[in-house]
Amino acid sequence: FPSHDSSGAQPICLGTNAPQLSVVGGVGSLQWQSSTDNLSYNNISGANASNYSPGVLAQTTYYRVVAANSPCVSTTGNEVALTTLNPPTVQVLGSSAVCNGAQALVTLNLTGTGPWSGTLSDGQEFSALNSQLSLPVTPSGTTVYSVVQLSDANCNDNGNLSSSATI
Helix, strand or coil, rough: EEECCCCCCCEEEEECEECCCCCCCCCCCCEEEEECCCCCECCCCCCCEEECCCCECCEEEEEEEECCCCCCCCCCCCCCEEEEECCCCEEECCCCCCCCCCCCCEEEEEEECCCCEEEEECCEEEEEEECCCEEEEEECCCCCEEEEEEEEECCCCCCCCCCEEEE
16 A cells, blocks of 8 residues: 655655655555554545655654545555654854964764764865764964754755854
8 A cells, every 4th residue: 555656664854855655556536644643644635646745744744545445445554654854963162262373173063863974164074973073173364163064874954054163
């Protein structure tokens, strides 16, 4: 019955489009249903085709399809869970005063699942296997350092990277 269309049962990143779901072997009229607790299912309005695209999910959601072929008894397919993962975040530490042209360290405290990779606001790229990383920087004047792009093993940042350090 319901299955992912070529994407398997992989988790998806919060705020991204969920994969299309498809019915395999369904006959009769179809009705897709969803649940956030895998107990109480509700019909999804207008979801009566053999494929269903959930769109962007805000939380883990379970889906199933009910096939009716009158006068036979309706058949409910197995549920498919689309599990959401939180995007990685970062806390930037290391605000300090150094002499012009001297080296300083900016420390990144990362959340999510390693490995991580990203880019500092000065264009310096980084990668990390551990959730804490110290990066040497050499500002030519007062510089604010932040992370402008971050990804972990599962997801990309959601654009809300606002932590910074001033050297």
